[in-house]
Amino acid sequence: MKRIVLLAIVLLWTLGVQAQETKPVIEKTFIERLEENPASIPLDTDDPSRDVREFRRDPNNNPKRDPGPINIQKTLGGTWNSGIPTFFRLPVALGPEDLKAGNVEVAFFGAPVDISTGQRGTGYGPMAVRMGDIVGGWGEVPALASGHPVVGDVDWTQTIKAVDYGDAPIDILSQERSVLPVYEMAVEIMEAGAIPFTVGGDHSLMYPDVAAAAKVYGRGNVAVIHFDAHFDGLSSTLGHYLSHGSMVRQLIDEGHVNGEDFYQIGLNSVKPSAKDMKWMRQSGLKFFFMQEIDNSGWKTVMDEILADVKESGKEYVFISVDTDCLDPAYAPGMGTPEPGGLSIRELFPMLRAVTIAHNVIGLEMVEVNPLVDPTYRSRQVAVRIVRELMTGMALRKNGITDPYYMDKDWIRFKKD
Ligand SMILES: [Mn+2]
Numbered sequence: 001m002k003r004i005v006l007l008a009i010v011l012l013w014t015l016g017v018q019a020q021e022t023k024p025v026i027e028k029t030f031i032e033r034l035e036e037n038p039a040s041i042p043l044d045t046d047d048p049s050r051d052v053r054e055f056r057r058d059p060n061n062n063p064k065r066d067p068g069p070i071n072i073q074k075t076l077g078g079t080w081n082s083g084i085p086t087f088f089r090l091p092v093a094l095g096p097e098d099l100k101a102g103n104v105e106v107a108f109f110g111a112p113v114d115i116s117t118g119q120r121g122t123g124y125g126p127m128a129v130r131m132g133d134i135v136g137g138w139g140e141v142p143a144l145a146s147g148h149p150v151v152g153d154v155d156w157t158q159t160i161k162a163v164d165y166g167d168a169p170i171d172i173l174s175q176e177r178s179v180l181p182v183y184e185m186a187v188e189i190m191e192a193g194a195i196p197f198t199v200g201g202d203h204s205l206m207y208p209d210v211a212a213a214a215k216v217y218g219r220g221n222v223a224v225i226h227f228d229a230h231f232d233g234l235s236s237t238l239g240h241y242l243s244h245g246s247m248v249r250q251l252i253d254e255g256h257v258n259g260e261d262f263y264q265i266g267l268n269s270v271k272p273s274a275k276d277m278k279w280m281r282q283s284g285l286k287f288f289f290m291q292e293i294d295n296s297g298w299k300t301v302m303d304e305i306l307a308d309v310k311e312s313g314k315e316y317v318f319i320s321v322d323t324d325c326l327d328p329a330y331a332p333g334m335g336t337p338e339p340g341g342l343s344i345r346e347l348f349p350m351l352r353a354v355t356i357a358h359n360v361i362g363l364e365m366v367e368v369n370p371l372v373d374p375t376y377r378s379r380q381v382a383v384r385i386v387r388e389l390m391t392g393m394a395l396r397k398n399g400i401t402d403p404y405y406m407d408k409d410w411i412r413f414k415k416d
Contacts, residue, residue: 039239041174052169053181059095067097069104069163077139085130086164087199088386089138093163096192105160106390107189110167111182111201114369116175116244117335121369122202125382126167128370129199132383148391151352151400152407156387159394165189165196175204175242186212186362197386200366202335203232203244203322207251213318213362214256222361223261223314224251225305225354227347228322229268229338231287233276244335244367252283259283261314263305265350266290266325266342290340298346299404306357306403317358319389321351321365323382331381333373344381348388353403355392363389 033042044050060067069091073083083089087108093099099107110126136146138157145155168185170178182198186209189196198209206226213222226232230245233252237243241250252259262283268290272280280287286308288301309317324334327341354360368382395405 052171052177053184055169057094060097067095067101069093069098069102073139075139077137077141077144079137079144080134083138085127087130088134088157088162088164090157090162090164093165096188099163099165099189099192099194102163103161104163104192104194106162106197106393107165107192107194108162108197108199109165109185109189110199111170111178111185111205112167112172113170113175113178113182113201113204114335115173116202116204116242117367117369119335119369121333121371122200122335122367123172124370125201125366125368126199128368128373128379129365129382129386130164132376132379134383135387147410148387149410150349150406151391151395152410154391154394154398156390156394159397160390162197162390170201175202176240178204179208179242183208183212183215187215190216190361195360196362197389198362198364198366199386200364200368203228203320203366204242204247205364205366206232206320207242207247209362209364210247210251210318210320211254211256213316214251217316217361219255220258220261221314222257222316222318223263223309223312223358224257224318224320225263225265225309225358226320226322227265227325227342227350228320229266229290229324229341230322230336231264231267231269231272231276231280231285232322233272233280233283233285235279248285249279252285259285261312262286263309264288265301265305266293268325268338268341269336290342293342293346298342298350302350302353302403306353309358315359316361317354318362319351319354319360319364321363321385321389322367323365323378323385324367326381331368331378332375333369333371333378335367335369344384348384349404351385351388352392352395352405355389356396356400356405357403360393365389 071091112123114123137144147153168182186196232245232248234246251257262285264287325342328337330344
């Protein structure tokens with residue numbers, strides 16, 4: 001009897017629940033909104049965290065202090081595995097007033113975007129570079145300064161005033177919504193009179209980075225030297241204008257940079273389609289496949305590029321290094337590695353050449369993926385890429401004009 005009563009209660013309760021109508025809190029379903037406009041991604045405009053740009057601190061009043069770079073290290077200097085991991089243990093700058101007050105020349109900032117590669121990992125690039133081994137020592141202790149195996153007694157950290165500008169506040173769920181915060185940070189650094197050096201993050205960053213340079217120095221006034229296994233000129237990817245494979249197309253077609261001022265070195269991926277090749281030729285893009293470097297040698301290619309930039313009269317040069325320009329033998333931890341790429345022996349002298357020869361107004365190093373870099377090899381190489389670029393800039397500041405400069409005293413013993 002008890003069981004029957006219990007069953008009856010359960011039955012009535014179930015019927016009661018079924019009889020209730022569902023009352024949705026949101027009237028239009030997500031599916032309906034997608035069906036209405038399949039090319040849009042519905043967003044919650046009421047979400048207080050919807051604009052990552054609002055996450056930025058007031059750099060001057062939080063806490064209140066005099067402007068200028070802040071040294072956050074405990075010691076005046078140290079060795080590679082010590083210190084609080086800012087980029088190269090550099091002082092920190094929080095806002096443009098710090099850059100101006102400190103006469104900062106180069107401001108590194110991280111941009112941890114990785115959605116464009118289709119896998120996670122490049123977003124950890126900035127932290128990996130901060131943690132990466134610094135050859136020799138860091139800081140202001142002269143005894144810890146380190147020379148360079150090719151160009152001699154030059155320590156860029158003691159020649160160029162540089163800071164860690166922190167990370168751009170990016171939207172980890174959207175490359176499109178990460179464009180503005182990165183663009184604004186790059187513009188802010190340039191307008192404060194410094195050179196932004198973006199550490200990525202995937203290569204979709206090239207769009208805001210170069211667009212910022214064109215905004216500050218003038219559309220069509222900037223030449224771009226682009227090391228990459230990929231041509232990155234797809235008109236779109238899965239309907240997205242922006243990806244790490246299409247920014248070159250957007251930058252040229254939108255008129256930020258002229259096609260003929262765009263130099264690509266080391267192309268080595270699946271060949272661009274016939275349609276893409278047609279666009280590359282029509283736009284005037286100056287591309288050098290790996291085969292050309294294999295046939296003619298890196299120096300011949302570099303000579304041609306240096307002469308061409310000079311002839312164009314372009315005063316402002318942006319350098320973009322996608323680390324996958326290197327063969328995965330040297331750097332396997334990449335967003336999209338491509339066997340058959342440049343060797344370290346080819347890349348390093350080219351990086352010094354472009355920075356010695358040109359008035360560089362912006363740089364980026366992108367696509368390092370520490371999650372697929374179990375040997376730390378790729379991040380070591382990434383740190384070295386930054387070092388080569390910065391060493392070239394330091395040599396230029398010291399008055400060196402030969403793009404292939406070597407300190408002869410450092411190359412071999414002397415017989416005399
Ligand atoms: Mn690439």
